[in-house]
Amino acid sequence: MPPSEPTLDELRREIDRIDAAMHDLLMQRTAVVEEVGRAKARENPAGAGSRPQFFRPGREALVLRSLIERHTGRFPVASLVRIWREIMTGQLRVQTEIAVAVYAPPGRGDYWDMARDHYGAGATYTPYHRAQQVVAAVRGGTAGIGVLPMPQDDDGEPWWAAVATDDTNAPSIVARIPILDVTGQPGGALLLANVDPERTGDDRAYLAVESAGEASVGSLVAELRAVGLTVRPLVAEAVKGPGGNLHLFEAEEMVLRDDPRLARVTDRGRLPITRAFSLGGYAMPIGSTMSRETAVA
Known part of the structure; x- marks a missing residue:
């Protein structure tokens, strides 16, 4: 004979078992x-300058x-x-x-x-x-x-x-x-x-570029791409910062603060770029x- 169908009480008991x-x-x-x-706590003890993760x-x-x-x-x-x-x-x-x-x-x-x-x-x-x-x-x-x-x-x-x-x-x-x-x-x-x-393998990052003088968004995009950063502008107008005009871009990858490409943007010296920063990013x-x-x- 084929096995009988489980009763409602039996199904509920199975749910209770799974819940437990x-x-x-x-x-x-x-x-x-x-x-x-x-x-x-053992591997990264708190101390001056530490960032709890x-x-x-x-x-x-x-x-x-x-x-x-x-x-x-x-x-x-x-x-x-x-x-x-x-x-x-x-x-x-x-x-x-x-x-x-x-x-x-x-x-x-x-x-x-x-x-x-x-x-x-x-x-x-x-x-x-x-x-x-x-x-x-x-x-x-x-x-x-x-x-x-x-x-x-x-x-x-x-x-x-x-x-x-x-x-x-x-x-x-x-x-x-x-x-x-x-x-x-x-x-x-x-x-x-x-x-x-x-990094998770499918990320975006926000980059800020500071220029001491006038620089078009298009020219800044070209400079970032020249060092291997694929970006798009996020805001059309620059924001006044302590050292000049700040422009915001989104990169098609995670870019950390110590990424050497950020330093190369300023080292190229083709535009009045004073600094380039990573503001972090997201999956x-x-x-x-x-x-x-x-x-x-």
Whole structure:
């Protein structure tokens, strides 16, 4: 005789068993995370000039990409990402406080919503009306993470100029949210933190170029490309900085602060370029096409 179909009670007991196994694995994962925290403290003891690397947005992006690539079945990818984001934040909270400064001018709740969606219940949030206040909160240590608008031409207060500096301990752009790119939902936000960004293999970086005199955007793009940096301009108008005009570009790869190509831009001497900076960068959001395909595989 063919085996009988499982009863409703039997199916519910199986779900209970799976729930308990998932909970056991979550507790095991938390114990490993605690060990990771202790290993970080041993291998990178806090000291003058050190940058704590509790926040690892590059690694988080790699984990989520891997999960989505292996995901099958009808469970929504957006729900999968949200669950793992909550796990990541909760287990990061085991290692350190998570204080998030959010750009939240009157009448704009979208950045607040993006921050809460990304960091969930494990973080504390403080709203600021001005982008410069968010930068100051991160720079001063009041917040570990800042949520800021994408740079635009009509910025009344271009916050990115405040992190265009030679200071190796200045805050860096480390991520872009939302991490799951959904067609038809434009915009997004950048995350600023006192940590170093990481390469993931599919990244973008923000570069600032300072010129002591007049230099067209096209000529600056040509200079950056001459040293091997593929870039596009992000804002049309330069911003006045302490040493001249600051221009903002996006590179099609992760470019770290110590990248030797940045020094070569000034060494070429073809334009009145005084300095070139990396402001950090981010892993590219996971594409909605990929999400749809894996959700129904």
